[in-house]
Amino acid sequence: MTTLLEWSGGKAKLQGVAVEQIAAAFGTPLYVYDEGALLSQFRRLQRALPKAVEIYYSVKANPHPRIISIFVHQGAGCEIASGGEYDLARRTGVPSEKIVFAGPGKGCEELEYVVAHGIGEIHIESFDEIKLLEQVAKRLRTRVNVAVRINPSAAFGGGLLMGGQPTAFGFEEEALDEVLRDLASCAYLKLRGVHLYIGTQILDAEALLRHWRHAVEIARKTADFTGEPISTVDLGGGLGIPYFAHEKELDLEALSCGAKIVMDEARADGRLMRARFIVEPGRFLVGPGGLYVACVRSVKSCRGTSFVVLDGGMNHHLAASGNLGQVVRRDYPIVNLSRQKSDSDSTVVVVGPLCTPIDTLGRKVKMPFPKPGDLIGILQSGAYGMTASPLHFLSHPTPAEVLVNQGEYELITPRQTCFGQNQSGRAST
Numbered sequence: 433m434t435t436l437l438e439w440s441g442g443k444a445k446l447q448g449v450a451v452e453q454i455a456a457a458f459g460t461p462l463y464v465y466d467e468g469a470l471l472s473q474f475r476r477l478q479r480a481l482p483k484a485v486e487i488y489y490s491v492k493a494n495p496h497p498r499i500i501s502i503f504v505h506q507g508a509g510c511e512i513a514s515g516g517e518y519d520l521a522r523r524t525g526v527p528s529e530k531i532v533f534a535g536p537g538k539g540c541e542e543l544e545y546v547v548a549h550g551i552g553e554i555h556i557e558s559f560d561e562i563k564l565l566e567q568v569a570k571r572l573r574t575r576v577n578v579a580v581r582i583n584p585s586a587a588f589g590g591g592l593l594m595g596g597q598p599t600a601f602g603f604e605e606e607a608l609d610e611v612l613r614d615l616a617s618c619a620y621l622k623l624r625g626v627h628l629y630i631g632t633q634i635l636d637a638e639a640l641l642r643h644w645r646h647a648v649e650i651a652r653k654t655a656d657f658t659g660e661p662i663s664t665v666d667l668g669g670g671l672g673i674p675y676f677a678h679e680k681e682l683d684l685e686a687l688s689c690g691a692k693i694v695m696d697e698a699r700a701d702g703r704l705m706r707a708r709f710i711v712e713p714g715r716f717l718v719g720p721g722g723l724y725v726a727c728v729r730s731v732k733s734c735r736g737t738s739f740v741v742l743d744g745g746m747n748h749h750l751a752a753s754g755n756l757g758q759v760v761r762r763d764y765p766i767v768n769l770s771r772q773k774s775d776s777d778s779t780v781v782v783v784g785p786l787c788t789p790i791d792t793l794g795r796k797v798k799m800p801f802p803k804p805g806d807l808i809g810i811l812q813s814g815a816y817g818m819t820a821s822p823l824h825f826l827s828h829p830t831p832a833e834v835l836v837n838q839g840e841y842e843l844i845t846p847r848q849t850c851f852g853q854n855q856s857g858r859a860s861t
Contacts (some may be wrong), residue, residue: 436466444767444772445773447468458843459847461724461727461829462832465834466721466723468721469814470499470652471502471718474723478506480691481711482691488711489713490712491511492513493815497523511669512833518549528549529537530549530552532554532712534552534553534555534557534627536601538564543568548572548573553578556603557602560652561660562618569621570620576620579623579627579664581602582626584630585605590833600708608650612657623658626666630643632672634672635679640670643670652704661710664711667711669713670713676763685805725769726744726784728803729781729785731801731803738780739781740781740797742785744828747821747823747824747828748821749813750816750820754792763793763794764812766782766808767811768808770805770806774800778801779796781794781795787826832847
């Protein structure tokens with residue numbers, strides 16, 4: 433797990449900047465992102481993958497333009513799932529040809545928008561979408577590059593499965609020939625490749641490699657059917673990060689060794705010799721570089737259980753509460769940022785300020801016993817945080833977002849209060 437925090441005098445720091453200093457500048461709750469940690473994750477993955485594999489950042493993980501731009505400036509493309517994400521990606525300077533558009537329910541308006549402004553590929557997920565996109569392309573008098581998203585016939589392991597079972601995502605593998613026949617009848621859609629995505633939060637390198645080998649096999653079958661080489665093989669994302677105590681990091685060394693074999697075999701095949709291969713991680717790149725910070729408002733005891741009540745909760749960080757698709761609710765890594773861990777730590781329940789019992793961020797958290805005014809931090813919070821949460825539930829203030837880099841910190845999203853007051857400005861140590 434990426435080591436995000438440093439400790440000095442019992443207080444937590446990021447890149448030498450005290451978290452308390454950032455909180456004092458912009459208030460709590462807030463999200464803090466460490467640019468160095470984000471770059472480190474990108475470069476680790478880039479080193480592990482063969483040169484034939486390109487990294488496309490999955491914008492949904494954290495769509496802030498400043499976050500996207502960090503990866504775009506390293507040469508990444510973008511995987512988007514809406515017209516709004518397309519705009520966000522383009523604002524960072526990514527070329528339109530380095531954007532792929534996936535998602536099971538694309539609308540006519542957003543398809544028209546991305547086609548008119550330029551798009552690398554649109555990943556087709558239903559027969560209705562084939563028909564709709566053909567109509568859009570014909571109306572705009574342009575040919576559109578497409579890939580077929582396939583829901584594989586078997587799952588290969590992962591946290592949240594999106595393949596190997598009935599889902600709304602992609603075409604079932606058994607229908608591949610029918611899909612290809614339908615696309616062949618379209619005058620304005622140019623088939624370039626295939627896209628497989630079976631799930632998310634995969635920590636087993638061999639499971640990913642089995643999935644990638646299967647994607648290559650589907651690409652071969654597609655080339656055989658069409659009689660033309662494949663231009664793109666999108667291997668999907670799904671690279672996980674450890675959130676819970678029993679989880680281990682994805683073994684990048686094992687992934688690297690296996691990926692080289694997969695790519696060498698694929699490139700030796702004339703059907704795939706000139707294909708580009710894409711992975712589209714989001715959580716893996718941005719998750720370890722984020723910290724959610726909230727302030728303790730009260731500490732209370734009820735029937736022998738100590739509750740630590742914060743000024744932010746599931747309205748800002750739904751995933752940490754276990755209500756964002758998790759089957760089993762476990763505690764994210766949660767620390768008392770104001771008091772360094774000790775041998776005499778207490779076990780507490782960490783909750784937010786909302787009027788619902790599901791506003792629970794940590795159920796059995798060991799930390800130095802908090803006091804009102806202490807700062808509590810939830811690690812691994814760079815992905816699926818603020819924008820994946822019900823921000824307006826109960827009309828509490830929304831969190832600020834702060835980017836830390838080389839000893840400086842910058843406000844990149846102002847905190848908004850229920851009175852409409854915003855913050856702005858830049859601070860440094």
